[in-house]
Amino acid sequence: xxxxxxxxxxxxxxxxxxxxxxxxxxxxxxxxxxxxxxxxxxxxxxxxxxxxxxxxxxxxxxxxxxxxxxxxxxxxxxxxxxxxxxxxxxxxxxxxxxxxxxxxxxxxxxxxxxxxxxxxxxxxxxxxxxxxxxxxxxxxxxxxxxxxxxxxxxxxxxxxxxxxxxxxxxxxxxxxxxxxxxxxxxxxxxxxxxxxxxxxxxxxxxxxxxxxxxxxxxxxxxxxxxxxxxxxxxxxxxxxxxxxxxxxxxxxxxxxxxxxxxxxxxxxxxxxxxxxxxxxxxxxxxxxxxxxxxxxxxx
Amino acid sequence: xxxxxxxxxxxxxxxxxxxxxxxxxxxxxxxxxxxxxxxxxxxxxxxxxxxxxxxxxxxxxxxxxxxxxxxxxxxxxxxxxxxxxxxxxxxxxxxxxxxxxxxxxxxxxxxxxxxxxxxxxxxxxxxxxxxxxxxxxxxxxxxxxxxxxxxxxxxxxxxxxxxxxxxxxxxxxxxxxxxxxxxxxxxxxxxxxxxxxxxxxxxxxxxxxxxxxxxxxxxxxxxxxxxxxxxxxxxxxxxxxxxxxxxxxxxxxxxxxxxxxxxxxxxxxxxxxxxxxxxxxxxxxxxxxxxxxxxxxxxxxxxxxxxxxxxxxxxxxxxxxxxxxxxxxxxxxxxxxxxxxxxxxxxxxxxxxxxxxxxxxxxxxxxxxxxxxxxxxxxxxxxxxxxxxxxxxxxxxxxxxxxxxxxxxxxxxxxxxxxxxxxxxxxxxxxxxxxxxxxxxxxxxxxxxxxxxxxxxxxxxxxxxxxxxxxxxxxxxxxxxxxxxxxxxxxxxxxxxxxxxxxxxxxxxxxxxxxxxxxxxxxxxxxxxxxxxxxxxxxxxxxxxxxxxxxxxxxxxxxxx
Numbered sequence: 001x002x003x004x005x006x007x008x009x010x011x012x013x014x015x016x017x018x019x020x021x022x023x024x025x026x027x028x029x030x031x032x033x034x035x036x037x038x039x040x041x042x043x044x045x046x047x048x049x050x051x052x053x054x055x056x057x058x059x060x061x062x063x064x065x066x067x068x069x070x071x072x073x074x075x076x077x078x079x080x081x082x083x084x085x086x087x088x089x090x091x092x093x094x095x096x097x098x099x100x101x102x103x104x105x106x107x108x109x110x111x112x113x114x115x116x117x118x119x120x121x122x123x124x125x126x127x128x129x130x131x132x133x134x135x136x137x138x139x140x141x142x143x144x145x146x147x148x149x150x151x152x153x154x155x156x157x158x159x160x161x162x163x164x165x166x167x168x169x170x171x172x173x174x175x176x177x178x179x180x181x182x183x184x185x186x187x188x189x190x191x192x193x194x195x196x197x198x199x200x201x202x203x204x205x206x207x208x209x210x211x212x213x214x215x216x217x218x219x220x221x222x223x224x225x226x227x228x229x230x231x232x233x234x235x236x237x238x239x240x241x242x243x244x245x246x247x248x249x250x251x252x253x254x255x256x257x258x259x260x261x262x263x264x265x266x267x268x269x270x271x272x273x274x275x276x277x278x279x280x281x282x283x284x285x286x287x288x289x290x291x292x293x294x295x296x297x298x299x
Numbered sequence: 300x301x302x303x304x305x306x307x308x309x310x311x312x313x314x315x316x317x318x319x320x321x322x323x324x325x326x327x328x329x330x331x332x333x334x335x336x337x338x339x340x341x342x343x344x345x346x347x348x349x350x351x352x353x354x355x356x357x358x359x360x361x362x363x364x365x366x367x368x369x370x371x372x373x374x375x376x377x378x379x380x381x382x383x384x385x386x387x388x389x390x391x392x393x394x395x396x397x398x399x400x401x402x403x404x405x406x407x408x409x410x411x412x413x414x415x416x417x418x419x420x421x422x423x424x425x426x427x428x429x430x431x432x433x434x435x436x437x438x439x440x441x442x443x444x445x446x447x448x449x450x451x452x453x454x455x456x457x458x459x460x461x462x463x464x465x466x467x468x469x470x471x472x473x474x475x476x477x478x479x480x481x482x483x484x485x486x487x488x489x490x491x492x493x494x495x496x497x498x499x500x501x502x503x504x505x506x507x508x509x510x511x512x513x514x515x516x517x518x519x520x521x522x523x524x525x526x527x528x529x530x531x532x533x534x535x536x537x538x539x540x541x542x543x544x545x546x547x548x549x550x551x552x553x554x555x556x557x558x559x560x561x562x563x564x565x566x567x568x569x570x571x572x573x574x575x576x577x578x579x580x581x582x583x584x585x586x587x588x589x590x591x592x593x594x595x596x597x598x599x600x601x602x603x604x605x606x607x608x609x610x611x612x613x614x615x616x617x618x619x620x621x622x623x624x625x626x627x628x629x630x631x632x633x634x635x636x637x638x639x640x641x642x643x644x645x646x647x648x649x650x651x652x653x654x655x656x657x658x659x660x661x662x663x664x665x666x667x668x669x670x671x672x673x674x675x676x677x678x679x680x681x682x683x684x685x686x687x688x689x690x691x692x693x694x695x696x697x698x699x700x701x702x703x704x705x706x707x708x709x710x711x712x713x714x715x716x717x718x719x720x721x722x723x724x725x726x727x728x729x730x731x732x733x734x735x736x737x738x739x740x741x742x743x744x745x746x747x748x749x750x751x752x753x754x755x756x757x758x759x760x761x762x763x764x765x766x767x768x769x770x771x772x773x774x775x776x777x778x779x780x781x782x783x784x785x786x787x788x789x790x791x792x793x794x795x796x797x798x799x800x801x802x803x804x805x806x807x808x809x810x811x812x813x814x815x816x817x818x819x820x821x822x823x824x825x826x827x828x829x830x831x832x833x834x835x836x837x838x839x840x841x842x843x844x845x846x847x848x849x850x851x852x853x854x855x856x857x858x859x860x
């Protein structure tokens with residue numbers, strides 16, 4: 001079976017402005033693949049090029065073994081897509097929109113639409129114009145999943161969903177993978193990708209920085225943690241612990257601010273000896289993760 | 300309706316189609332219903348018309364041999380200007396929308412990632428455009444088919460069908476052109492606007508080619524000329540009409556090729572009208588610290604600065620063309636014509652928007668009847684009504700109004716400043732596109748427009764257009780619906796125009812005539828021979844009243860519901 005997505009030197013320029021440059025990528029069948037990057041890094045350009053909405057300046061892509069441009073229609077029949085900036089026909093209800101797209105796809109998805117809507121707690125009979133942005137996103141999710149496509153290409157799919165619905169959505173993604181389907185999803189939030197993806201590609205300034213397994217990425221990610229102790233503590237204690245890159249005092253001398261690369265095991269072991277009152281973890285923000293990766297890149 | 304892209308596209312446009320069709324029915328019936336009035340003095344007309352110079356009549360689309368007959372009347376009234384204006388505006392809108400509406404709306408990414416070839420999607424949209432256009436032309440056809448026996452007009456049914464097929468073909472050409480331009484560029488508005496501009500240019504070329512030597516080559520090149528060739532009202536559909544349809548289809552094919560090759564959602568830059576090239580950095584600096592971003596009214600103009608430049612250039616080009624053509628008209632017959640026209644019943648010419656027939660060959664009347672009374676005014680009304688509708692309802696539809704209203708600004712200020720922007724835009728286009736060219740070129744060709752007439756006509760036109768723009772603004776402010784704003788204002792403008800024109804000789808309309816803003820504007824004379832008086836303040840007062848109405852409506856309403 002051919003890989004779900006293969007990009008070979010995929011490049012898209014808008015005039016002289018680069019969208020994505022020289023992207024080489026392979027996504028296997030049955031994989032949840034995260035596509036991570038800051039705003040404007042080239043994620044949407046890449047996705048829209050894979051979908052034949054944009055034509056590559058050079059390079060090419062194969063989706064499910066087919067050429068992304070020459071076989072676009074056949075590919076579109078086998079994928080589901082959530083655009084990054086979802087706008088839909090405001091005067092239609094969610095149900096009408098799904099029925100319309102099902103008709104255009106030539107499939108009957110009524111039962112599946114019902115099931116998905118129930119799962120996402122979505123009222124299908126209101127006009128899309130009257131939906132909140134979260135509900136609009138749910139419609140976008142339903143129309144992408146309703147025909148049970150082999151490959152889901154999702155551009156920042158959890159935008160606007162509340163945490164509960166995000167959980168539900170990640171569960172749907174995992175189920176799709178468990179059924180042997182492939183999910184390619186972009187995000188600018190590391191924890192989101194960590195939660196569901198098997199492997200992650202990181203793009204920055206239109207170029208691919210790295211492709212890693214989530215474990216690999218986690219191992220490299222730098223995190224910011226604050227540890228508050230029951231009594232004053234000297235940050236010097238942590239400076240020699242493996243992985244610690246910075247240690248500075250906080251909380252009137254009772255706490256330390258740490259920047260740690262890699263696992264926290266040793267840090268915690270040291271901290272435990274001094275009577276921990278509280279640990280505040282700033283969920284690996286992207287900037288930190290990237291800094292680690294870029295450092296890597298430079299060395 | 301949800302079966303495919305074609306049915307969905309038609310379904311989405313059902314409301315606006317209803318509006319356009321009602322407009323078509325109203326226009327068609329209005330013209331047909333006045334046939335008996337004309338018939339009553341047919342012999343007299345015939346006599347007078349036969350003595351008028353052929354060339355003059357040609358510019359007015361009148362064939363003296365048949366004008367007083369049903370055929371000549373219908374051709375001159377419905378198929379010379381008003382019918383084509385109606386269907387061409389609809390057609391270019393449909394064409395631009397078929398190619399690029401979904402990109403503008405942001406729904407294109409969903410649509411074009413469905414398992415359908417782009418060609419199929421866009422051809423279905425084009426087909427929907429053809430069907431919608433056919434529905435509008437069918438409305439006109441129906442008025443004639445019904446009026447024909449009712450008023451004993453004696454038109455051949457094949458001819459009625461023929462001339463409407465011709466009209467359909469004419470509109471389809473420009474609709475297809477809009478489609479092709481929008482397909483290649485991804486710009487809906489530019490496609491519609493450019494195609495509409497070419498339609499106007501084609502109309503002008505067709506009108507002047509017979510009387511202006513250096514334009515005579517152009518006659519055969521314009522679709523407006525092909526459209527009535529072979530006399531379709533007498534002989535039914537002929538080769539020329541089929542040629543129009545064929546060319547339209549070919550143009551659509553060219554558009555499809557463009558759309559298939561293009562990046563979706565990445566509009567190709569439309570050529571900018573600027574005198575020198577600026578570097579991107581320089582342009583960014585200029586726009587970000589521009590004084591135009593300091594107020595809502597100047598921002599509203601700034602947002603439309605590119606389109607505005609094109610409007611000015613198009614209007615100025617049109618005025619300049621009229622001025623260069625004017626000297627040729629003087630050779631048409633001078634005194635004899637004037638004398639004849641004095642005897643000419645004003646009523647009939649009033650329908651053409653010529654309220655002062657004696658002046659048709661004089662500078663003020665000539666310019667008026669082309670700019671202030673017809674194409675120029677129609678174009679400006681499109682601009683003004685479009686601006687007014689977009690000012691509140693359009694922003695609301697795009698979702699940008701919430702952002703604006705979240706700023707510490709009074710709603711009153713938003714409406715008032717948008718109204719100021721409207722008047723400023725119209726004033727700019729009229730000043731730079733009409734007044735300046737007339738001031739420069741007028742004396743050179745001996746146009747002879749008095750200072751008072753110049754002021755009254757142009758100020759009147761600015762105020763009239765602002766009035767209908769303000770009406771669109773008010774409807775939009777009350778309802779939040781862009782389509783309703785455009786529809787109501789357009790309908791009101793057309794109705795007022797017809798009341799003024801026909802009110803001149805139809806008894807039951809006469810009492811209404813003084814209430815028509817078009818009467819205050821054009822009155823019994825042509826606009827450029829008007830005097831300064833109560834009329835201009837009256838127009839201004841109504842416009843202000845409409846803005847006040849808009850403020851009241853907007854203050855009390857839920858936004859975005």
